[in-house]
Amino acid sequence: MTSRERVFNAYKFKPVDYIPVFANDAASGPRLIGRDFDEDILNDPEALAKAELAVWEVVRADCFNIRTAYAVQKSLGCKLYFPHDDHHQFGEAAIFTKEQAEAIKIPDPETEPHLKVVLDQIRLMRKEAGDEVVYHVTSHGVFNTVSRLLGVEKMMNVLATDRDFFDVIGNKVTDTIIWMAQAVKRAGGDIFELADGMCSPSVLSPKMFTDIVIPHQGRLLRGIHDAGLIAQFHPCGGEYPIIDQMKDTGADSFWFSELVDIAVAQKIFYRRFPVAGGVDPANTLFLGTPETVDRDIKAMIERLKHKSGVIIQPGCGLAPNIPVENLKAMVDAVRKYSHLAGRKKDENIA
Template identity: 25%
Template sequence: MYEEMTSLERCIATIRLQPHDRVPVDLHNFMMTLIGSNLPPMKLYTDGQLLGEAQVAAWKRFGHDMLVVENGTGALAEACGCKVSYLPGSAPVIEGHLLGDLAEVSKLKMPDPWKSPLCRAALEATRLVLDQLGDQVFVMGRADQGPFSLACMIAGPETLMIEMAAGEEDTHIFELLEYTSDAYILYARLFKEMGCPGTSAGEAQGSPDVISPAMYEKYCLPFAKKIVRALQSDDFSLAYHICGNTTRIIDRMTQTGASILEFDYKCDKAKAKKATAGKTTLLGPIDPSGVLHEGSIQDVERACREALEVLAPGGGFILGPGCALPRTTPPENIDKLIECARVYGQY
């Protein structure tokens, strides 16, 4: 067994595919951290101090290795001009879409994240968490969404999918994807400059549950490679998140060069391990709803042991939920998740 490491050392060694003491744990828990607050969602998700303090409090309670700081999937879209809606009991969501017609893409302006409520709050929260815990834990300030999902929000997913299938609007679609990847890079760079060791790009819309692998290869993969090239360095990782059943594209996700791939329980674990071994680190894949939210402690233990058995050998694995944890996830289930990494995830 290796000498015990700090959470930060453990995460960095894992991502660099170097020897480490045990499998690290991440929690995708921003909604869960806010359960104690009665504030209306608009106040809650735009208050950077509150979001950051809630993350620190959750770390004191659970002691996980990687902190994922964010306020939902709408932040960057809001900064690009989309309208956000705040519903009780939910993270902010984007309402409608910004472009009436794909030809309007040339009118889009680069965002100013510090002047946009959700992005500013995410940045402020990340800075607070970094100041307090950045020397011991891995603080991932999430710059979601990735280029394709952001394009879906801006153009409307239906419009984009119909035009992609028709194949006659590719000039405007690629112009939009250049814009969204540049906007993403601009926002993600703020987390990098702040001193975060990593960020993420969420591309749920690129999942084979939504578009075909051929469409993924044409419209998602080139822009994923572009953001990785622009941002990733020895001391800064990009976590590329696609949920759903990604078995058919896991090899292509590996080609992005992202040093972390976030995947969920629907993806075949053995195939994911085979596609990524020695190349990148997998993060996931415990079902946040069916197991961590609704399951028993025994269900959590079973799912974690199964995942560790297949994914931990040889390193390159971070145990955690495959997507965001529901607000009311039982804390005992999170304790069990962390205990499983400590007990069964040792090298």
């Protein structure tokens, strides 16, 4: 069974030879080709393609991981800050008024330089690697992106006092990402994942999730689905308080943080929505060793009631300094222990 067959069978609750595993490894590749994970490489499609193929050759996950968050934010005018060899962060506000938000022009992904880098990366990788491995593209969602335009404090103030302002800027972000998703599909993408911790229960209440998040994120997720991609949603930040509401977002599948037991999520959504997650990025992947990764993955799989309808994946995005050997150990352990999913506890003694 190829990775592509395995992943799509899992999403459809069909039989799999082993549980698919996504490694979230896009930030880990640059150092394997002698580069930092910085703004320079994020503007170099050839280097991005080379880096992702290099880390895949070591880790052998069931997808290639391609990131669009930086490109989308730069295309909208976000002013970002880059720590050394780390993910970009908010630098300073780029939008201050509703009138400025209304003036934002939706960029064409095929011509806007930052967005085109991502599309070129996908095309280069498809030319080199073909289609046996799934092309898994990640982006920040509406609320993360708006927070990079306004700043978190300003965004929270606008949500509380000027919903019209938020709707204007939120719709600009949504239209941009939908247009990008359509271009990603044409370039060869398969899954388009929205990661948006700024709409999680650690930031917004469950009521605000229903009243504000679902209308905005829902339109975006439906747009991604309508583009022909699997629309996967990751609200992050401990999803239990909104876990029942997530079914109303329009997503095709859910990626949970490590704060949600993936076995519980699978039990809640089995045969309705596939679920992904389960691996602690900090304690298991960053602080662990290949031996402790193996132990943690085995314990997690033993709790699963079903072998299909689930993707093993880190519970959040990963820092560039995650040990690559731990990512490989994660993938190897999933293949080693997948047969334990759905077995009775006394059958899992090994």
